[in-house]
Amino acid sequence: MHDRLFIPGPVEVRPELLQAIAQPQVGHRTQAYMDVHSATIPLLKKILYTEQDVLLFTCSATGVMEGSLRNLCQKKALLTVNGAFSKRWYQIAGFNGVPADKLEVPMGKAVMPEDLDKALATGQYDVFCAVFNETSTGVRAPLEKYSEVLKKYPDVMFCVDAVSAMAGDKIETDKLGLDVCLAGTQKCWGLPTGMCVTMISNKAMAKAATAKAPGYYVNFVDAKKYNDKHQTPHTPAIPILFGLHAQCNHIVNEEGLDNRWKRHLDMQKLTHQWVKDAGFELFPEKGYESVTLSCIKKPEGFDFKNLNGQLSKRHHCVISNGYGDIKEQTFRVAHMADTKVEEMKQLFKWIDAILAEANVTA
Secondary structure (H helix, E strand, C coil): CCEEEECCCCCCCCCHHHHHHHCCCCCCCCCCHHHHHHHHHHHHHHHCCCCCCCEEECCCCCCCCCCHHHHCCCCEEEEEECCCCHHHHHHHHHCCCCCCCEEECCCCCCCCCHHHHHHHHCCCCEEEECEEEEEECEEEEEEHHHHHHCCCCCEEEEEEEECCCCCCCCCCCHHHHHCCCEEEEECCCCCCCCCCCEECCCHHHHHHHCCCCCCCCCCCCHHHHCCCCCCCCCCHHHHHHHHHHHHHHHHHHHHHHHHHHHHHHHHHHHHHHHHHHHCCEEECEEEEEEEECEEECCCCCCHHHHHHHHHHHHHCCCCCEECHCCCCCCEECCCCCCCCHHHHHHHHHHHHHHHHHHHHCC
16 A cells, blocks of 8 residues: 655545556657647646747656756846755756846745845846745745736746646636746646646747747747647656546536635645644744745654654554655645645644654653
């Protein structure tokens, strides 16, 4: 028996989706493939609230984080840094020779829109990159407020890493004015790893067409050319596409978008109440907590290894340790993808029982 995953990716995959993924392979230049591709993209557009392009790249989200800078930055990039994954995007700029500055705040904090406005007012930047849901800290960035700032700077591309939020936290990409919004399939999409779902605006696509060195693999213009033919430039992760189509159909036509967003908010509320009742504290500053995962401070003497070991041994499930610079200070519980409120309630009962035993024997 495998351990049921309550970690912030990869996540548990429903049996129905595993069955969809296990279908016999088809050639990626056949009509059979194009039928699935062409049926999936309109569903993705509904989930992302966009009338613009949604493209599929066979890579982790990191590949499209890099591709966004290569395709769009011709002057200088500005990137928020408040955790391990936003720090990664800044490092990617350096590895690609892209001039970049960071708007950095302590981990657990969110970058404020007034600081963004002040930086963009200098006129130095043509790309702004933000991590919407910082998986390492559980901080949810104020995208709506960033959006208001970016309206003052129409020549600045607005790129968003929504890796641990897309398909779990409502993102109205067109309304927000996003130019790129990306996420891997292994988190809120509730699928195995293998693809990056990417919304790209018409404005970003036009700018990408003028890029001097956009790269070969994550090339926006090339990807759109093939996407318009219901294909991808390179051999895609065909099994993941089968699963993505099944999941999109489930989200749009079975669960329903509003119900999906509400279920994630209900799980967030339940988790926050448990954190309080169990005597823990959330790591993110108040008002900027993730909808899809909770990053929790470890109290003095807290034995996370024992807790997770007991969860695995007794109940065949696991939660996640902290990540990056705050690994030893925090642990994380995911409430994303197809997880149900009842499953979260059961998890917390198990954790409470293990912690109670530990307190008795301490």
